[in-house]
Structures are given as structure tokens and as C-alpha cells.
Amino acid sequence: MPHLSVYVLETDLVGRENELIEALTDAIVAVYGDWARDIAVVHLIGLPASRWGIGGRPAQAPSPSVTFGIKEAAFGRPDADDIVARLVSGVTEAVVAVFGERVRSGVTVELVGTPAGRTGIGGVVDSR
Incomplete structure (x- = not known):
């Protein structure tokens, strides 16, 4: 499942949570297709x-x-x-759509690959 953790200043995030979650989910769906919408996970971490x-x-x-x-x-x-x-492009565009052009040049998107068998869901190793 696509899993995004977004680190953003708390003052920038307040009041934009729903908009950001929706924009990031839409960016995932644009690449993977609509089947991914229900399994996309977005964590917003305000600092x-x-x-x-x-x-x-x-x-x-x-x-x-x-x-x-x-x-x-x-x-x-x-x-x-x-x-x-x-x-990378879709996630960046989603972030810029919510926070404005001022953030574009510094938005970082890091794709982290998880090998099969290195994730657990509900206490069970997911070997896919």
C-alpha cells in the first residue's frame, strides 16, 4: 500500500489537513489508478x-x-x-497546490522501497 509521511511546519499545516490528504491521495491515484484510493495512507506530521x-x-x-x-x-x-x-512530480504538485509556489523549490519526496516480507499488518508478516 502507498504510505506517505509528510513533515511540515505545524503553523503551515493547521486548517489544511483535509485538503492535503485529498491532494496527495489524488496524486497516488493518478499514477496507480482508482484501486489505490482505498489503501493510500497519509500521515501528517506537524512540527x-x-x-x-x-x-x-x-x-x-x-x-x-x-x-x-x-x-x-x-x-x-x-x-x-x-x-x-x-x-515525485504528482506529490510535489499536490504539496504546492496546498501550500503555494513558495514551497516548490524545496519540496523533498523520498521514495523508500520495502522488500517483500519486511512489513507486518495486524501482527502478521505481509510477504507480498
Whole structure:
């Protein structure tokens, strides 16, 4: 299942939660198809400004950062480069649609592959 964790300043996030969840879910569906809508998971993590640092100092207006958990097998597909490009672009566009152009240049999308058998759901290892 696609699993996104979004790190964003709490002050930027307040009041935009539903809009961001919907936009990110739509970005996933645009790549995978409508079947993915019901299994897409989005975690929003709002951080106080004093808890986000860049270069050894508190960050000044950092752009959101997205960690996108994906099955490692997706990277071995013949169309993997296209999938990666579409996910990075779509997620970035979703974030920009919610927070504005000022964040675009700093939005980070990290796709993290999970090998088969390294995820558990409900106390059972998912070997897919």
C-alpha cells in the first residue's frame, strides 16, 4: 500500500489537513489508478518551527518533506523510471497546490522501497 509521511511546519499545516490528504491521495491515484484510493495512507506530521533544523540552525520557512513508502518490487518494473518520475512530480504538485509556489523549490519526496516480507499488518508478516 502507498504510505506517505509528510513533515511540515505545524503553523503551515493547521486548517489544511483535509485538503492535503485529498491532494496527495489524488496524486497516488493518478499514477496507480482508482484501486489505490482505498489503501493510500497519509500521515501528517506537524512540527513546531523550533524543531526543524537545516545546516545546524533552526530552518527558516522550510518546505514540506514527504517520505513515500513503496514496495521495493516497483523499482524493478520495466516502467519504474516513469512511475518514480510521476510519483515525485504528482506529490510535489499536490504539496504546492496546498501550500503555494513558495514551497516548490524545496519540496523533498523520498521514495523508500520495502522488500517483500519486511512489513507486518495486524501482527502478521505481509510477504507480498
